[in-house]
Amino acid sequence: xxxxPPSSTGVAARLQQVTxxxxxxxxxxxxxxxxxxTIAIGSYTVICGPxxxxxxxxxxxxxxxxxxxxxxxEIAGQDVIALSDxxxxxxxxxxxGFVFQNFNxxxxxxxLENVEYPLQLTVRDPAExxxxxxxxxxxxxxxxxxxxRPAELSGGQRQRVAVARAMVKRPxxxxxxxxxxxLDRRTGAELIALMxxxxxxxxxxxxxxxxxxxxxxDADERILIEDGRVVESTRRQAPLAPAQGVS
Amino acid sequence: MxxxxxxxxxxxxxxxxxxxxxxxxxxxTLAILVFGGYVNDNVQGLxxxxxxxxxHLQLVRKDYxxxxxxxxxxxxxxxxxxxxxTLRSDPVLAPMLAVATPVLNVEGTAxxxxxxxxxxxxxxxxxxxxxxSLLAWDGFGVRIPPGRSALKAELPDGGIIGFRxxxxxxxxxxxxxxxxxxxxPRRVASAQEESLPEDIAALGLAEQPTAPExxxxxxxxxxxxxxxxxxxxxxxxxxxxxxxxxxIRDIDAIYVAMPLSLAQRLVFGPDEHAxxxxxxxxxxxxxxEAARARVSELVKGSGDLEVLTFFQVxxxxxxxxxxxxxxxxxxxxxxxxxxxxxIANAINMAVGERIGEIGTxxxxxxxxxxxxxxxxxxxxxxxxxxxxIGAGVSILVQVGLHAGRFTWTPPGRxxxxxxxxxxxGNPTLILATVxxxxxxxxxxxxxxxxxxxxxxxxxxxxxA
Ligand SMILES: Nc1ncnc2c1ncn2[C@@H]1O[C@H](COP(=O)(O)OP(=O)(O)OP(=O)(O)O)[C@@H](O)[C@H]1O
Ligand SMILES: [Mg+2]
Numbered sequence: 136x137x138x139x140p141p142s143s144t145g146v147a148a149r150l151q152q153v154t155x156x157x158x159x160x161x162x163x164x165x166x167x168x169x170x171x172x173t174i175a176i177g178s179y180t181v182i183c184g185p186x187x188x189x190x191x192x193x194x195x196x197x198x199x200x201x202x203x204x205x206x207x208x209e210i211a212g213q214d215v216i217a218l219s220d221x222x223x224x225x226x227x228x229x230x231x232g233f234v235f236q237n238f239n240x241x242x243x244x245x246x247l248e249n250v251e252y253p254l255q256l257t258v259r260d261p262a263e264x265x266x267x268x269x270x271x272x273x274x275x276x277x278x279x280x281x282x283x284r285p286a287e288l289s290g291g292q293r294q295r296v297a298v299a300r301a302m303v304k305r306p307x308x309x310x311x312x313x314x315x316x317x318l319d320r321r322t323g324a325e326l327i328a329l330m331x332x333x334x335x336x337x338x339x340x341x342x343x344x345x346x347x348x349x350x351x352x353d354a355d356e357r358i359l360i361e362d363g364r365v366v367e368s369t370r371r372q373a374p375l376a377p378a379q380g381v382s
Numbered sequence: 383m384x385x386x387x388x389x390x391x392x393x394x395x396x397x398x399x400x401x402x403x404x405x406x407x408x409x410x411t412l413a414i415l416v417f418g419g420y421v422n423d424n425v426q427g428l429x430x431x432x433x434x435x436x437x438h439l440q441l442v443r444k445d446y447x448x449x450x451x452x453x454x455x456x457x458x459x460x461x462x463x464x465x466x467x468t469l470r471s472d473p474v475l476a477p478m479l480a481v482a483t484p485v486l487n488v489e490g491t492a493x494x495x496x497x498x499x500x501x502x503x504x505x506x507x508x509x510x511x512x513x514x515s516l517l518a519w520d521g522f523g524v525r526i527p528p529g530r531s532a533l534k535a536e537l538p539d540g541g542i543i544g545f546r547x548x549x550x551x552x553x554x555x556x557x558x559x560x561x562x563x564x565x566x567p568r569r570v571a572s573a574q575e576e577s578l579p580e581d582i583a584a585l586g587l588a589e590q591p592t593a594p595e596x597x598x599x600x601x602x603x604x605x606x607x608x609x610x611x612x613x614x615x616x617x618x619x620x621x622x623x624x625x626x627x628x629x630i631r632d633i634d635a636i637y638v639a640m641p642l643s644l645a646q647r648l649v650f651g652p653d654e655h656a657x658x659x660x661x662x663x664x665x666x667x668x669x670x671e672a673a674r675a676r677v678s679e680l681v682k683g684s685g686d687l688e689v690l691t692f693f694q695v696x697x698x699x700x701x702x703x704x705x706x707x708x709x710x711x712x713x714x715x716x717x718x719x720x721x722x723x724x725i726a727n728a729i730n731m732a733v734g735e736r737i738g739e740i741g742t743x744x745x746x747x748x749x750x751x752x753x754x755x756x757x758x759x760x761x762x763x764x765x766x767x768x769x770x771i772g773a774g775v776s777i778l779v780q781v782g783l784h785a786g787r788f789t790w791t792p793p794g795r796x797x798x799x800x801x802x803x804x805x806x807g808n809p810t811l812i813l814a815t816v817x818x819x820x821x822x823x824x825x826x827x828x829x830x831x832x833x834x835x836x837x838x839x840x841x842x843x844x845x846a
Contacts, residue, residue, distance in 0.1 A: 200745055200839045221749055228747020237846045239742040243391035253746040255384070300746075 146209070147308055147340035148174040148197055153206030155192050155363075166192040167203070168363035174308075174342060174356075179334050181351050182344040184360035190344035191312050193360065197342055198231055198310040199223050211307040228256040232301030232339075234311035234330070238293040240285040240300075246272060246292075247281040250300045257304055271299040275329060291322035295329065302333055309334070311343040315350065324349055385752065389759040392732065393767075399728055400764060406724035407768020407823070408775060410717035411815055415776035417713050418811045419803030421706045426522040426807075427799060428702055429667065429692075431629060434517050434529055436695045437481070437661035438670050439677060441465065444686040447694065450658060451489065454649055455611020458486070458656035461684065465660060468680055475676045478669045480519060483512035484657035486645040490608030492543070492638060497552035503543075503606065505638030507645020507657075510535050521666050522807075525800055531639065532624040539644060541620040543604070544637030548625035556602035557625050606638065608648050618648045629797060714815075721768075721819045725761045726826035733757060733834045740834050741842030754828075754835035761827020765820040773805075773812050780805040 155167040166189045174180055174197075182190050195201040196208060199215050208216050211230050215223055233239075240249045251268035258264045272281055275295040285293050294314060301309050311330065315323030327350050334341045343350060351357055359367040393400050442450065443457040450457040459465065462484045469475055469482050486507040493500035508516075510533035517529030532542055545562070548554060554562035602622040610616045620640055628634040640648075646655050664673050674689050681687045693700045733740070740753055780803050788801040805812065 195840050198745070200843070224744065224747055224749050226747075227745060231747075233745050235742070235843070235846060237738075239738065239745075239843075239846045241388070241739060241742065243388065243395050252388075253748075256747050 145176050146173055147176045147178070147211060148172065148342070149207075149209040150193075150196070150203075151207045153193075153196060153203045153208060155189070155196065155201070156204045165363055167196075169206070170360075170363070170365055172358065172365065172368075174340060176307075176340055177338045178340055178355045179331060179353070180340075180342045180356040180358060181354035182342065182358045182360060183346065183351050184366075188360045189363045190360055192363075194310050194312045194342065194344055197308070198233060199227050225256075228253065229304070230307040232304060232306035232309040234294065234297050234301050234309065234314045236313045236316045238285070238290070238297050238317070240293055240296055242285050245282045245284055246277055246288065246296045246299075249285070249296055250303050253300065254303060267303055268299070271303040272296070274302075274333070275299045289322075290318050291326060294318060294326050298326070298330055298333065302337065302339065305337065306339065308340045308342065311341065313344055313346070315345065315347055323347060327353065385756055386759060389756050390763055392736075392756075393760050393763050396732065399731065403724045403728040403764050404768040404771065407721055407765060407819060408772040410720045411769045411772020411819060412776050412779070414714050414717050414815045414819075415773060415805050415812060416779050416803050417710060418815070419776065419780060419805035419808065421710050422808050422811070423524065423802045423804040425703055425706060426524050426804065427526055428699060430520060430522060430524050430526055432692050432696050432699045433521070433663060433667070434519050436692045437516065437663040438667065438692055439662040439664070439674055440690045440692075440695055441469075441660040441662065441677060441681060441687055442658065442690060444688045446658065446688075447690060450487070453611070454488070454609075454658070455656075458658055459484075459660065459687070460654075460656045462657045462660055465681060465684060469660070469662065469677065472676065472680055475673060475680065478664050478673050478676075479662065480665050481512055481515045481661070481663040483509050483516065483661050484642060485659050485661050486642060486649060486656070487658040488606075488608050488645050488649050490606060490648070492547070492551060493605045493607065494551040494553060494602075495605060499550060499552040501547060501550040502636060503547065503638045504633075504636045505541075505606070505640060505645065507640050507642040507648075508533065509642055513639065516661065516663055519663055521664075524802075529629075530626060532626070533639060533641060534623075535641065537621070537623065538641050539619065539621050540623040541638060541640035541644065542624050542626050543622055543639075544634040545625045545627040546631070546635040547637055548622070550635060551604055553602050553604075553622060553625065557622060559625055562625075606640075606648055610649060610651060616648055616651060618644060620644060627797065718819065718822050721765065721822045722826040725764055725823040726829060728764060729757050729761045729827040730830040730833075732760060733830045736834075737837065737842050738846030740837055741839055741844075741846055744837075744839040745843065750835040753837075754831045757831035757834050758824050758827045761823045761831070762820055765823025766816070768823075769816040769819045773816055776803075776805045776812075779803060 150170050150172040153167055153170045154165070157164040157166055170193065182193060184190055196203050197210065199210060202208070202216060207214070210226075213226065215226060218226060241252065244252060247265075247268055250272055251264050254264040254267065258267070269281060272278060275298055277292060277295055277299070280288065280292065285296070288296065314330070315326055318326060327347070330341060331353060333339070345351060355371050357369045358365055441459070443459060446457045466482055466484065470479065487505070488507065489504045490502070491500055492503040510531065513533060514531050517531060520526070520528070534540060543551070543553075545559070548557055548559060549563050552564065553559070554564045603619050604622055605617055605619055607615055607617045628637045642657070650656060662673065662677065664670060670691065674691065677689050743753060744750070783802055789798040790801045791798045
C-alpha cells in the first residue's frame, strides 16, 4: 500500500480545467479560473504568485481538502472527485502529507507522539509506528527532543516535527503551503534544505507554495499563478541533481 | 497513543475548566446518592416498623379490610388453628416464614373507672411469644431497637397499653411512669370558689383518688368494653402490666395489646374462638410475592379468604414511599440537567478552542466520526470522573454519619432513630447514577461533538 504502484503516466497529480469559486454572501469569488497542471512523480514543485492569486486554493485541491467547482482532479492515479468524503479522508491518510504555515501540531502530544499519532490510521503494529516515528524524527535532526511538547520547541523545530509527521507515512505527495512564512530567513532556509533533502532521499513528490525566492530557485518546477490562472510554468533540467547546503 | 489518551490529555490540559465541570458532576452525584441513600434508609426503616406491626402478609376473610371493623363476628376466621398448621408445615412456605401468628383486632372503650377516666382504644389480641418475635423483625439490619412486649402467656389477663393511653386513663401513678403527665383533676382544690355547678364538681371529686404515690402494690386494672358480634357489649377486666411508648404518637394514645384469649373473651364471650387475621411475617421482603402465591394456593379450599400485603393493610406505607420517590425523582432529574449543561458547556468551549486542531486531524486523515468520538469521549471522561468521585464522597458521607451516630426524630414518631444514609446498601443506585450521569455526559457532549465533526477541513484549518 505504501509503495507507489508503477504508474504508466508517471504523474503524481493532474488538474484539468479546474475552477474554484467561493460564495461570499452574494458575490462569487473566482479563486481558480481554469487551471491545467501536471505534476511529475518525484518532482519538487513550487507554486508562486502574488497574494490572493489562488496558491492556497490550488494546494487545498491537490491535498483533497476541498473539491473544485468544476474540472477534473486526479491525484496519484485516483480520480478523487469521485470519492466520498470518507473515502477521500482515507485517501489523505494513506497517500498525502501536509506541512502547514502554522505548524499545526497537537499541543498535548510530544514530538514523537505527534509524528506517531496519524500512523495509527495506516500502520497496525504500535511498535512499528513508534519505531518509524522515532527514525523519522531522528532524520529531521530532532532525535534528542522526542519527548518535548510543541510549546517547548522553537518554530523551526516545530516545523521539522511537522515535516517528519508528513513524511512518516511515506506519502505519494507532500503539500506545503508557505511552510517558511512563520520562520525567520535562516531557519526558513534550513527547513527548505531539509525538505529538499527528504524529498530526494525518499523520492517523494513535493508541492510547495511560497513567496520565498530561495525556495523558488531550488525547485524542479516553478508554477506562477496570477488571478487564478497559471501564467508561467518553468521546468528545470535534471530534477534530481544534488542540492547544496543540506544539513 | 490512542483516542482515549488524546481525550484525557485534553481534559487534563484545561484543568480549571475540567475541575469546575467535575465539581458540578460530583455535586450532582452526591445529591442523588446521599438523598437516595437517605430515602433508602427511611423506606427500610418504615418498612421495618410496618412489617413488625402488620407482618408481610395477612390472611383474612374476604372484604375484611373494608367491613371487618363493623362486623367482627362475620369477618373472622374460626378454623385458624388448622390454617396455621397448614401454613407452618408447608414445605414451600415454611422456609420463608419468620412468624405466622393469629391476631384478633378489637376496638372499643377502655376505662379506669376508679379514676373516672376513659378513652377509646384500638387493641389486638396476640400470642405473647409470637408477638414478641413479630416486633423483633429486622430484615434490613436497620438497627431500630426491637419493639418490646411485656405480654406473658402465664398472665392471661395481663395486657399492655400505650404510654399516652396510660396518661389518658390516669395510670401514671399506679404504673409508676416517669415523665408522665397526670390527668389534671377535674376540680382543683379551689373548685368551690369557681362558678361551676356544685353537683358536677362533687361528682368529679367523689371518684378522684388522692394521688397515692407509694400506695398499695395493687395492680392497675382497666375495663375494656367492646361490642360482641351480636351487638351486645362485653366487658373484660385487664390488668395493665406496663405502659409502652408506641413509635407513632397517635397509636400511642389508643394502643392496647393483650393475650389472644383475653381478646377473644372480650369479643366473643367465653365460648367462641376466632381471629381477625393470620399475620405472616417473612424472613425477607423479597420473598413476598412467592409467599403470597403459595399462601393463596394453600387456602384455596378454605372458603372466602384473601391474602393482603402490608401495603394494603397500611396504605400510608405506599403513600410515604411515593412521596419520597417523587422528591427523589425531582432531585435526580435536576441533577441530570446540571450534568447536561455543565458538560455541554465544557465540550462546547473545547470545540471552539480547538477548531484548528480539528482541521489538522481531518487533514491527517481522521474521519468525522473520530472527531466526534474525541469530544464525546472527553465528555464521557469528565462524566465518569465526576460521578466516580461523587460516589466516593457519598460513601464517605455514609461512613461519617454512621461513625458520628447522629439521630433524628422523623415526623409522626415519638422516639429518635439513627440518622443514616444507606448508599452502599444500594449498589444498583450507585451504578445507575454513575452510568446514568455518564450517559447524560456523553449525550450532552454529542451536540458540540457533532458540530466539530460537521466542520469542513479548509474552514477549520483557517483557525489554526
Ligand atoms: N473560503 C473562502 N471564501 C471566500 N473567498 C476565499 C476563500 N478562500 C480563498 N478565497 C479567495 O480566493 C482567492 C484566492 O485565495 P488563496 O488563499 O488561494 O490565495 P493565496 O494565493 O494563497 O494568497 P496568499 O499568498 O495571501 O496566501 C482570494 O481572492 C481569496 O480572497
Ligand atoms: Mg495562501
